[in-house]
Amino acid sequence: MPGITDALISSANHLRGLERSMSVIQSNVANASTPGYARREIVGVESPSNGETVRDISSRDEYAEHAVRRQISSFGRFDQLYSMLRLAESGFGVGEGAAIPSGLDNLFNAFTALAANPNDARMRQVVLDRAAQLARGFNGAARTLSETAGESRRQVTAAVESINRLAAEIRDFNIKQRELPGASAPDSGLYATLEQLSGFVDIQMIRQNDGTLTVLLGGQTPLVTGDRAFPISANVTAGTAATVHDAGGADITALARGGRLGGALEAVNQFLPRYQAGLDQLAQGVADAVNTALAAGVDTAGNPGAALFTYQLPNAAATLSFTGIGAAQLAAASPAAPGGNANALALAALQVAPAINGLTLAGFYGTLAAGAGRDVAEARDSRDLQTQLVAQARAQRSELSGVSLDEEAIRLVEYQRAYQAAAKMVSVLDELTQVALNMIR
Amino acid sequence: VKLLAEARAGMERVIALLEQPTLEALEASERELSGAVRLIQQFNSNGAKPGHEAEIQALRKDLRRAGALLRQAWAFRAGIGQAGYSRRGELAVDTAALSRIALEG
Numbered sequence: 001m002p003g004i005t006d007a008l009i010s011s012a013n014h015l016r017g018l019e020r021s022m023s024v025i026q027s028n029v030a031n032a033s034t035p036g037y038a039r040r041e042i043v044g045v046e047s048p049s050n051g052e053t054v055r056d057i058s059s060r061d062e063y064a065e066h067a068v069r070r071q072i073s074s075f076g077r078f079d080q081l082y083s084m085l086r087l088a089e090s091g092f093g094v095g096e097g098a099a100i101p102s103g104l105d106n107l108f109n110a111f112t113a114l115a116a117n118p119n120d121a122r123m124r125q126v127v128l129d130r131a132a133q134l135a136r137g138f139n140g141a142a143r144t145l146s147e148t149a150g151e152s153r154r155q156v157t158a159a160v161e162s163i164n165r166l167a168a169e170i171r172d173f174n175i176k177q178r179e180l181p182g183a184s185a186p187d188s189g190l191y192a193t194l195e196q197l198s199g200f201v202d203i204q205m206i207r208q209n210d211g212t213l214t215v216l217l218g219g220q221t222p223l224v225t226g227d228r229a230f231p232i233s234a235n236v237t238a239g240t241a242a243t244v245h246d247a248g249g250a251d252i253t254a255l256a257r258g259g260r261l262g263g264a265l266e267a268v269n270q271f272l273p274r275y276q277a278g279l280d281q282l283a284q285g286v287a288d289a290v291n292t293a294l295a296a297g298v299d300t301a302g303n304p305g306a307a308l309f310t311y312q313l314p315n316a317a318a319t320l321s322f323t324g325i326g327a328a329q330l331a332a333a334s335p336a337a338p339g340g341n342a343n344a345l346a347l348a349a350l351q352v353a354p355a356i357n358g359l360t361l362a363g364f365y366g367t368l369a370a371g372a373g374r375d376v377a378e379a380r381d382s383r384d385l386q387t388q389l390v391a392q393a394r395a396q397r398s399e400l401s402g403v404s405l406d407e408e409a410i411r412l413v414e415y416q417r418a419y420q421a422a423a424k425m426v427s428v429l430d431e432l433t434q435v436a437l438n439m440i441r
Numbered sequence: 442v443k444l445l446a447e448a449r450a451g452m453e454r455v456i457a458l459l460e461q462p463t464l465e466a467l468e469a470s471e472r473e474l475s476g477a478v479r480l481i482q483q484f485n486s487n488g489a490k491p492g493h494e495a496e497i498q499a500l501r502k503d504l505r506r507a508g509a510l511l512r513q514a515w516a517f518r519a520g521i522g523q524a525g526y527s528r529r530g531e532l533a534v535d536t537a538a539l540s541r542i543a544l545e546g
Contacts, residue, residue: 393517396514418471426504426507430508440489440490
């Protein structure tokens with residue numbers, strides 16, 4: 001008697017649904033004026049085989065999902081940024097044997113040695129060799145930055161491709177949702193897709209009345225609405241800023257702040273150009289200072305000193321090279337005392353002379369390297385913190401699913417008290433550690 | 442150094458507690474923080490000596506981390522208490538987001 005059985009099951013489901021609805025409504029009415037209480041809503045889900053069922057949901061769950069996605073997005077950003085900056089930092093060595101600082105030291109030591117023996121051919125050759133070595137050091141650092149920029153651009157492209165692929169998956173869910181409402185209610189798979197998407201870019205998700213999801217990039221640009229996905233694209237032409245565009249071609253780079261896309265864009269558009277500009281400034285500063293000093297002296301034949309370095313703007317570090325002059329052309333003497341060492345002493349004195357922004361050449365390199373090191377350390381710390389914030393958001397989300405919403409609202413007051421006490425302690429501890437630091441300084 | 446090490450160990454426990462910020466964990470973290478405060482007070486009263494900068498900076502880093510976890514824990518609690526609903530218990534609508542969709546549509 002399948003007809004009667006089906007009818008009985010349908011009625012039973014309907015009654016259970018009504019009971020549940022009443023319970024939710026009573027809860028909402030009883031707590032309508034309770035500060036902080038989140039009203040639960042009732043959603044009827046049509047099911048062809050089981051009749052109508054009712055389940056209550058709360059946007060608290062969506063809030064928890066959103067909190068997790070937000071932290072994942074920040075984690076993605078800092079993780080990507082850290083990876084890129086760490087690569088870049090490898091071109092800014094500061095330890096013993098690091099190409100640029102040791103190259104500078106070697107060159108100026110060679111000038112000092114030349115001053116002691118201005119007409120010694122071997123000393124002159126050492127200067128030329130050191131100049132070539134320093135130029136190669138700059139070239140290597142510039143190449144590292146260029147390769148890191150290239151890798152960052154590839155990461156931008158890869159992130160855009162992943163975003164488009166994941167957006168298409170959400171669009172497919174929406175299509176199913178419209179074809180058979182309720183049959184493909186958001187499940188863990190869909191939420192996992194949304195989390196993956198958050199890892200690549202900052203997104204906002206809005207659930208529409210028909211059950212479909214609207215996904216916006218940076219709160220404004222639609223990635224998915226209903227049965228349509230809007231693929232974004234990237235322009236990563238070398239030598240220009242990397243940009244991201246929406247399906248209509250509008251530049252949305254400024255909106256793509258979070259996730260791996262945001263991190264890669266930050267690296268290629270902000271950090272790496274800054275490092276490159278500093279390196280170029282230093283290369284130009286070294287070449288100009290040395291060449292100017294040489295031009296003020298005379299070589300062994302009494303001719304005006306020839307340049308030791310050459311470069312091409314705007315890529316001074318990448319193009320810095322030894323001019324290839326001969327040892328005899330090195331201007332160690334001043335025009336007033338040919339054969340002497342006055343100009344070699346002036347060249348050696350460049351090592352301690354303020355050259356760029358009031359800093360010596362080595363001092364300027366030190367600030368560059370320290371800045372890059374600080375950026376890497378900050379990105380790493382932020383990434384590590386985000387790892388914990390993601391874990392915390394996930395823990396809170398799972399805790400929420402088994403908690404009575406009414407109890408949760410009441411406990412909010414207790415949480416506030418405990419939070420304020422802990423926050424006060426953090427503040428006191430911060431002051432105390434500052435006092436300890438001040439004692440040492 | 443021992444006091445600093447103990448304070449940092451306390452901070453590590455605070456961070457671990459705040460990763461699962463139940464009300465009980467939040468209260469326990471406050472007790473741990475109070476303990477760390479006492480240790481740093483003791484350290485300061487002994488007079489900080491040069492050479493401890495790295496440990497103190499590491500402690501400050503842990504503090505920043507604990508602070509961030511604490512802020513998010515509270516923001517989460519406050520958020521879920523209000524998410525999507527008006528004070529009168531009516532479903533709140535994100536008008537800004539919807540108007541943007543309307544423009545795109």
